[in-house]
Each structure stands twice: as structure tokens, then as C-alpha cells.
Amino acid sequence: MDEGHQERGSNFYFSVIVSATSSNASAYPLSYAQSHLIGIKLLIVDDNATNRKILTLQTRAWGMEARAANSGKEALAWLHSGERFDLAIIDMQMPQMNGMTLATEIQNIPHCRNLPLIMLTSVGKVKVVDVGQNFARFLNKPVRQSQLYDTLVRVLNKQSIRDKPVSKIASRLSNRLSENLPLRILLAEDNLVNQKVATRILERMGYRADIVANGLEVLEAIQRQNYDVILMDLQMPEMDGLEATRRIIQDWSNLSEHDRMGASMNGSKKRPRIIAMTANAMHGDRETCLAAGMDDYISKPISIEELVSALKRCG
Template structure:
């Protein structure tokens, strides 16, 4: 961002916001400049600014300091003998944060596995598990820490999750029940270690499986309720979640990215169930359902999937010709209930 030369002299004054060009937000940058100016002055230095309108702004500072006698990173060294070799998944889109956390956990003799997005984190849970703990950042593109935790909890109900959240982010308190610990960034090493130690200490060996205790995700489910399932979902992250859940229930799935792809697939194949996202590009789930109901095809059970949770949304889906309704993020028990109902209503395929 560039300032007019006449504005540069006041850009670091506390609580003074410069008038930005149209459609440009200065956000908290000006407050940050005031803080930076104060920190530099406390260290006996000076800060200056030069700006060319339309090109950019350069801030320069000088401080008084001594030459460092060591370049070695300083870590908090603690007794970790009881917890070494525990595998921990770290999810953060910022590569610098990932490397810092990786270095610290390795110093504590833990085994960090890094994921740069929520989708990659779920993939790591599937391919590189089991894990003893998940540490996730709050703010990430496509899927934030809260949304990721809401997906993980039904699949791994005993897996503790620590959330790293920025100062001033109050939304995390709304979902505190999803996380065992919420730490505010920047996180001090002692705080991080204590949070990790507390969660690892709580881990106990899982009870021996009992034949009388059903598993939430069991591949025998598909054998008991055999269904040919088509999933219509345009979001890649949601695709992975749905496919992984259904695969764990024993189903082989056909995937469509929008309503038009659904119609193309139904021209060639028949299905017992379509899990239909309501909002998709090119052709949404409601329009696709109306077309399906108008065609002389073997009619499938259509289950709506939508993030909308208002009572009227369910009625809209049913009026379009859908048979059932699931709210996102999908809950495993609700999904299984819908599939059991669909199994009892399906038309035999020929």
C-alpha cells in the first residue's frame, strides 16, 4: 500500500487512520505501525518511512543492539521420557509455523507429522495414523480449525485436538467443546509443552473390542445394507470427507461434481441412493432432482446434503423430490440412519 507524501508524517501516530483509496482497507496496519514505532524507540532506535503513490511504501528502522555470541536456536528442554515417540499431527497452512512446531516437538522426542491444509490433515489421519494428538491452526483457507475439528470428532472421538488461535479471535470460544485446549498465538514453549503433556497424560489404552459393542464405522454395515451410492458434491474437501466415511462403512462410491454430471452418469448407470449437495455450480441439487424425477429412469432415493439448517430448507428439498435430508458437516450416526431408511425403500435394480 502506498500513502500520499503529505500523509506519511502521521502514519505512525496512535489511533489515527489514513483515508485509503476506494475499495482498499488498511485494516489494523496503522495501529501496527504505532506499536512498531514505540518498540523501536524503546530499544533506542528510530523508524522512518518513504512512499511513492501507486508503487508502494518502505519502512526502515534502526536499533541499538549487541552482536550475538551464538546463532543456535534456544528451546525449552524438558523431561519427555514418558511421552517420547508419540505421533502428533500438526495442521497449519503457514510453512514457517509448521517448521517451528516441528523443530520444537522433535526436541521433545515427539514425532510430528505436518499437513499444510485441512484436507491433507484428514489424508494423514487416514494414511499415517494412529495419532495421539492433533494441533491445528484456526485460520486456514478452504476449511478452518473449527470445521476441521467437527469432521475429525465423529471419525476419531477419542483423539484430543489443540487449537492455536490469534489474539482477539473470539469465535473460538463458541466452539470450545470441540477442543481439549485453546492456546493464543504466539504460543510460549512452556505453555505448548504443558498442553501437550496434559493431553498425552490423559491417554489410556482403549478397551478391548467387544462383540456386543458396535463400532461407529464398520465395513460390515455395507454388507447388511447393500446400496449403490452416487455422491454429488463440488467441494473437494467435502468430497474427501464423504468418500472416506462411506468407504469405512464398506461402500464403493461413484462421484459427480455437479448436477449435470449426475444426469450424465444416470444416463448410463442406476443407483439406489444419491447423496446430493444442494448448492453446486452449473446445476444445483434441487434442479438436478427435479430433472431426475421427470425422467423415465429407475428412481433412486435422493438424500439432500446442505449446510443450511433452517426448517424451511428441509421443506424446499422435499418439495423438489428429495426423500431425506442431512445437515453439514455430516454426522456418522445420522448418515447411517438415512442409509438404513434408504435400504428399506430402494427399488430392486435389474
């Protein structure tokens, strides 16, 4: 509303309608996710490829082991084959089999009866009474990162999953790997969150990694200390992973020319094995990494199984 007053200007009044923020909104710190979401096996069921990719990338960034099915039929095939999950996110609106029907089918499978299910819907807010007993919580699309995070933590807390599967998760991240395959690891990663997630996973395997944030720091680190493995991010400031790898390969190549005279680098004649890490892997990335001299390749967010396999190949 405009109230005009000659020689005094105008006063404007307006109203803004906003939604109140829930007083019980979650305030779980990111470190909580890194310690309690790591290793949790998540099933995602959504017919939309973009939704599947977003959910998969985000949850894997928190250390979860996410697997995405494009239909209820595909998800049921995995479950009937004996594959087990700690949690599932199911889209409500899917062709052939909707989320409600899929939830019922899942809970008819003996080993899935207590599997917590989260409904994903774009049809406004769904009342709890409409959800019934099949779903622990619901999420409205588009899903905000904070909402997804809070929902996962709340459901896991309610189901006490964070306590129940400790032995199961520990078995997947057994420190026997570090006992059977002792490795000195250098992690080259500039993203702080990725650093924390990766080091937490490695710690649960029994490894302690030194951390650097760019290729130049990698080159400095290997001059000070011998490493068996370098987990090398491709995209880093100052010097990226590809260039750092080329420099390392060149250094060791030059070293080999003098090896006959007994020269060595930091007391070691063995070049560290370089494992590339890259997000949003594109066709040809693997070939580019191998061409630069890298020995192996894993995608980000880090898959625990993929990392374990890569480390085992270092033996």
C-alpha cells in the first residue's frame, strides 16, 4: 500500500507470507554423518535418471554405499537374490509399480521386513496416516541436501541402525586389510569434506594417511617420506593430479638411469602406486589417467568396495 504525502515522500507497506521453521529442525553436524553414515548400504529406487544420480552422488559423498534401481522390478530382483541394505529411498510415482506397492512387496521378503523405507514424492506433503506403516519418513521433491541429510540421520537413529550394524560395517572395513597389507598412503585432495570422508574410511580399514591439497604438495611430500600408494585427485589447484603424476613418473625415470650407480630417492627405489580419484567420471577419463602414468582409477564419491579392491591390487 502507498501513502503519499506532498513534500514528505511516500510510505510503502507490504506483507510477506513465509512458512515458519520447525523448532525441532535437526542440527546434526557433518562430522556425525562421517562417523555414522559411512558404510551404510542404501537402496535408491527412482525411474528418473537425474534423481538417481543426484541421490547417489550426494549419499556416497557422505560415505554411504548407495545402489540405485530404475524400477521396482529391478530393486526386487536384487533383494530376492539376497542382497541386503540398511535403508531404502523409494519414489512414490513410478510406472508399472508405484512406491506403495513396492514397499509392500519389499516387506513381504523375509530379510527385508525391518528395512526402514523413506518415501520420495512430488505430490505435496503426504500425511503420516496416508503413508501408513510401510514408510519411516517421507521427502518432497526437489530434495534439498539438508533435508536428505536430516532425514537419513533421523531414520537411522530411530531404527538404531547406527548401533546394530556396527559389526557388519566393521567386517566390511576390517583393519585386517591393513594388517595383511601394510601401506603408507598419501591422500592428495583439496576438498576438506572429501578429505575427511576418505581418511575416515581409511582409518576404519586400519590405515592412517598423510594429506596434501595439490600436486605441488604431493611432490614435496614424496621427497620427505616414502609412500606405497598415492590417492590422487585429478582436479586440484596449482597443480592437478595428472601433471603431478607426470612429474613423478619423470622423476623415477630419471632415477632409474642413475640406479646403476646406487642412487635412490629417500632410500626407496620403488615408485609409489598412483590411484586416480575423479568425480563425475566421463568416457575416456580412465584412459587419460593411465596414459599419464597412473596405475589405477576409482570414482568419487568413493565406493568402499572399489577402494578396497584398488588397495588390494597394490600388494
